[in-house]
Amino acid sequence: MYTTTNPLSQPKTLFPKEWVGVGSINPVWTDQAIEELQYGMIVSAINDLRDGRKSKLMQREAKNWIREDDYIHPLSFCNCCMSLGLDEERLRQLISHLIKGGL
Template sequence: MKAININLYEHLDNQEVQLELDIFDPYEPVNTAQIIPFKPKVEWDESAITDLREGLLCNTLRSLVDGRTGVATKDESMAWLMSNDIDPFSFVVCCSELGYNPETLREQTLFTLNRLNTKSNNS
């Protein structure tokens, strides 16, 4: 298939404008449509969801104490930690489903972050 050519011809005697579209090259065979099968639907079982929640919680907490983590990522992680939203992968749901008390884990995390910030400011 070649690019679309658009030619405008203006007929001065009756002031008409004609639009000509050359979409297919006359010597190029037209390809027929191909049927592409859908990818199989991914089924999540409870253990996979639990693993994902655990990974999200651990990686988020790790990013908060890692000095190499950027400010935007830390801000996003802190907002997630401080949120009381109830969504499938919110902090509260991840903690509850993994057997942690969200308030206790939040307090311990904030205590640890304050301690780390105090140490780095004294250095």
């Protein structure tokens, strides 16, 4: 499971040596890289909802992604949570308390 000390930390910066395989026909994804992507997607969606400077469309897309009970698409909110060992319903409740108007 991917853990960090600050749940709203900044996204990881990629350096040139880490771009090996990016853009190739068969890029290699490590479990850690996938978990970092999933974690980053959740943090990004939360930040989009909390940031009043984001467009209404971005906020609506983030809200819809979080609310959808999708277990089919590999990068859905539910699958990201499951992969990271997070309870998606509990996380939805916490996010709802963070933002005005709830989810």
